[in-house]
Amino acid sequence: xxxxxxxxxxxxxxxxxxxxxxxxxxxxxxxxxxxxxxxxxxxxxxxxxxxxxxxxxxxxxxxxxxxxxxxxxxxxxxxxxxxxxxxxxxxxxxxxxxxxxxxxxxxxxxxxxxxxxxxxxxxxxxxxxxxxxxxxxxxxxxxxxxxxxxxxxxxxxxxxxxxxxxxxxxxxxxxxxxxxxxxxxxxxxxxxxxxxxxxxxxxxxxxxxxxxxxxxxxxxxxxxxxxxxxxxxxxxxxxxxxxxxxxxxxxx
Amino acid sequence: xxxxxxxxxxxxxxxxxxxxxxxxxxxxxxxxxxxxxxxxxxxxxxxxxxxxxxxxxxxxxxxxxxxxxxxxxxxx
Numbered sequence: 001x002x003x004x005x006x007x008x009x010x011x012x013x014x015x016x017x018x019x020x021x022x023x024x025x026x027x028x029x030x031x032x033x034x035x036x037x038x039x040x041x042x043x044x045x046x047x048x049x050x051x052x053x054x055x056x057x058x059x060x061x062x063x064x065x066x067x068x069x070x071x072x073x074x075x076x077x078x079x080x081x082x083x084x085x086x087x088x089x090x091x092x093x094x095x096x097x098x099x100x101x102x103x104x105x106x107x108x109x110x111x112x113x114x115x116x117x118x119x120x121x122x123x124x125x126x127x128x129x130x131x132x133x134x135x136x137x138x139x140x141x142x143x144x145x146x147x148x149x150x151x152x153x154x155x156x157x158x159x160x161x162x163x164x165x166x167x168x169x170x171x172x173x174x175x176x177x178x179x180x181x182x183x184x185x186x187x188x189x190x191x192x193x194x195x196x197x198x199x200x201x202x203x204x205x206x207x208x209x210x211x212x213x214x215x216x217x218x219x220x221x222x223x224x225x226x227x228x229x230x231x232x233x234x235x236x237x238x239x240x241x242x243x244x245x246x247x248x249x250x251x252x
Numbered sequence: 253x254x255x256x257x258x259x260x261x262x263x264x265x266x267x268x269x270x271x272x273x274x275x276x277x278x279x280x281x282x283x284x285x286x287x288x289x290x291x292x293x294x295x296x297x298x299x300x301x302x303x304x305x306x307x308x309x310x311x312x313x314x315x316x317x318x319x320x321x322x323x324x325x326x327x328x
Contacts, residue, residue: 033282042255045254046254052267053270056274059275098288102284105281106277113271215282219286226289226292226296229293233299233303234300234303234307238300238304239300239304241297242298242300246301
């Protein structure tokens with residue numbers, strides 16, 4: 001396992017891996033997102049209490065679940081970077097932070113737009129909403145801290161420690177609806193029991209979830225490529241790459 | 253299909269504002285990340301190429317200077 005994994009700690013190999021993976025993540029991801037949205041918007045049955053407003057679920061729930069999963073993935077990358085001193089692990093960490101922040105923003109925004117017609121308010125300071133907002137701040141904190149250091153190995157360590165400490169927030173978000181009395185409803189899908197939702201509503205939701213997961217992976221891989229180039233600026237292989245990608249006129 | 257007409261679909265049972273706002277903003281946000289990542293990629297490659305060309309020019313100029321001073325020394 002280690003022998004197989006180790007070459008990918010080398011930036012050039014990691015870059016090649018990203019190039020290979022990107023189309024397999026991006027296009028199926030977009031396809032599933034579109035399919036899940038159309039199915040959810042037009043074909044899934046109406047909710048008997050919430051009418052058509054419940055259709056927001058098809059972005060709200062996938063983005064909320066994946067905002068936490070992405071955070072955990074980012075923290076794992078940070079741990080690998082800190083323990084084994086892998087430069088590429090820190091690059092993966094900082095590649096995931098922006099898309100994680102965007103997905104968290106989407107979860108919060110769609111939640112507000114769903115809360116307005118159903119609860120009568122865009123925002124309440126209840127446990128679920130507040131802890132999810134803290135998740136957004138953690139992502140932004142990791143990005144800002146990473147950007148504050150000139151030396152990117154130092155930056156990776158500092159931001160990595162912050163990412164690791166922030167992991168404590170993830171179970172708080174998940175269990176907030178059980179631990180506290182919240183306006184937010186309890187879990188319907190992510191629980192160790194049969195999901196309490198009709199299958200014709202559940203399927204498009206699962207497809208949208210898969211689509212968003214693949215999309216996040218695709219963006220991570222895209223940004224990982226950028227981080228590698230940023231750190232390998234002066235290497236010959238980057239020069240060759242630039243020459244090929246830009247259709248070079250004054251290359252050697 | 254849950255809706256009888258396109259109007260019905262767009263109206264979303266009276267929740268048009270909230271549903272389309274959610275889907276619209278999400279689409280824009282996701283689109284923005286991809287466009288930002290792709291344009292940064294282009295910019296980085298261009299910068300890398302310029303930087304390496306600059307380094308090559310500096311190296312060439314240094315070499316020329318060294319040759320010149322060498323020939324001056326042997327000439328005098």
